[in-house]
Amino acid sequence: MPHISDVIDNSSQDTKKHNSTRELLTRARSLAGKTFAQFAELLGTALPRNNVSSKGWFGQQAEVYLGATAKSRAEPDFVELGIELKTLPLTSHHQPKESTYVCTVPGEIMGQQWQTCWLRRKLAHVLWLPYEADNKIDWAQRRIGTAILWQPSKAQHDALKQDWEELMANLSLGEMAQISSHQGQFLQIRPKAANSRELTNMVGSDGNSTPNLPCGFYLRPDFTRLILQQHYN
Amino acid sequence: MPHISDVIDNSSQDTKKHNSTRELLTRARSLAGKTFAQFAELLGTALPRNNVSSKGWFGQQAEVYLGATAKSRAEPDFVELGIELKTLPLTSHHQPKESTYVCTVPGEIMGQQWQTCWLRRKLAHVLWLPYEADNKIDWAQRRIGTAILWQPSKAQHDALKQDWEELMANLSLGEMAQISSHQGQFLQIRPKAANSRELTNMVGSDGNSTPNLPCGFYLRPDFTRLILQQHYN
DNA sequence: AGGGATCCATGATTGGATCCCA
DNA sequence: TGGGATCCAATCATGGATCCCT
Secondary structure (H helix, E strand, O other), X not given: OOOHHHHHHHHHHHHHHHHHHHHXXXXXXXXXXXXXXXXXXHHOOOOOOOOHHHOOHHHHHHHXXXXXXXXXXXXXXXXXOOEEXXXXXXXXXXXXXXXXXXXEOOOEOOOOOHHHOHHHHHOOOEEEEEEEOOOOOOHHHXXXXXXXXXXXXXXXXXXXXXXXXXXXXXXXXXXXXXXXXXXXXXXXXXXXXOOOXXXXXXXXXXXXXXXXXXXXXXXXXXXXXXXXXXXXX | OOOHHHHHHHHHHHHHHHHHHHHHHHHHHOOOOOEHHHHHHHHOOOOOOOOHHHOXXXXXXXXXXXXXXXXXXXXOOEOOOOEEEEEEEEOOOOOEOOOEEEEEOOOEOOOOXXXXXXXXXXXXXXXXXXXXXXXXXXXXXXXXXXXXXXXXXXXXXXXXXHHHHHHHHHHHOOOHHXXXXXXXXXXXXXXXXXXXXXXXXXXXXXXXXXEEOOEEEXXXXXXXXXXXXXXXX
8 A cells, every 4th residue: 555655746746747748748839830941940950951861850850859758769759758759741631641650560479468568558648740741842841730649549449459469469370471561450560671671580479480571560541540530620 | 312413512612611711821820920000001091099999900900801701790700611710919928918708698598508509609710810919019019920720629629618508507597697707717707798887688597588787708818828829839 | 817897890770750653 | 542662860789809997
């Protein structure tokens, strides 16, 4: 049984966390309407000259601006808040343009559980940062949208859980090579590598290790579209 | 049963290997008597300005000069010959100045066997390249010695095997933290890291993973002293 | 003088994602 | 238009070892 002071401390922590979360959202929303060029100026950095060679630029600079602490580490972007930052490219019709990368598919399949898996933790609390990604708009002139702080609804959670468990079951059945991007209603598994010759080792349920393309979990556009609708309607 | 042509091919391979090994030794010995400054000039590179910040310089440049193929990979330096290159720093009395790093201690202890372990493969065939390492000699003026091509004698092999099996047995008993550099007659285990705060995961015989300092196997000077004596007497 | 601590280079891995063709 | 392929930055891990204090 916790001592009363622990309860008081926790409660105080929760209040701080709540306030910090609101500050984070406020700061993120202060970017709404700004172009990439204006954003770069805010940061005092130069815009990369083209988008092909700077795919992750906006996401990484947004982390810097919002004070994310985890640089390429296996932690939430905002550790103390448990919040993950994800940029969300939009078409000219303000629909998701792409699937959204979530995290890498674990190389060790055995013993993975939904309750504790990395994907679930990543998607437990997300700060979405939409932006214009229509190729007809000059890159420097693309505008940042209004940030959305989101947690999965019961239905969304359950749908993700079902997809995840189906995909993981298929993986453990052995042939990673047979896993298709077509599986999964909202979640899919796709290659995630520098190139198609890259290989890592997958350890299957039989304990054997086989070389495979590194893969990642991606959210299909249908899923992120729901999030946008949920917020704007 | 092999076809007769396979036998002929192998024999041809062996001859090539023999010749290449002699060429390697000859090329290595052509460095005998040269100073670091002269060696750097041979390579067309600059000498690093001090030795503290360039600990691996000679070893790495020697690999380049001798055509080693494995750059930081888990292979022998000269893959086709199965030969490992090791530089050997000497005192003013031409005795080994330091213990000699061999390889990292595997993070997975279970199932390790002497017959197939990396340490045994590394030490199966070594091209030793001695050089003056007395701090009283200006770094640029240190001279390279006569290369020695070495394979362990039966007695040396057995002694290494005994040390290795003793050390590995201790590791698998659990407490990596309790392993001491004092153990082992010719072989020891010591830290091998950027700094003492670095940690990696060790998987013990119980299958549990515990964080530990990354460690390496080192040959004690007594061992390399034997190799020098064996050759020069 | 032995052993705990440390230094550099480079390849591999991971986290940020979007590209782009059939 | 979906999914196979790819791009950059930064960290991590490994291979090359020697430093340097007690």
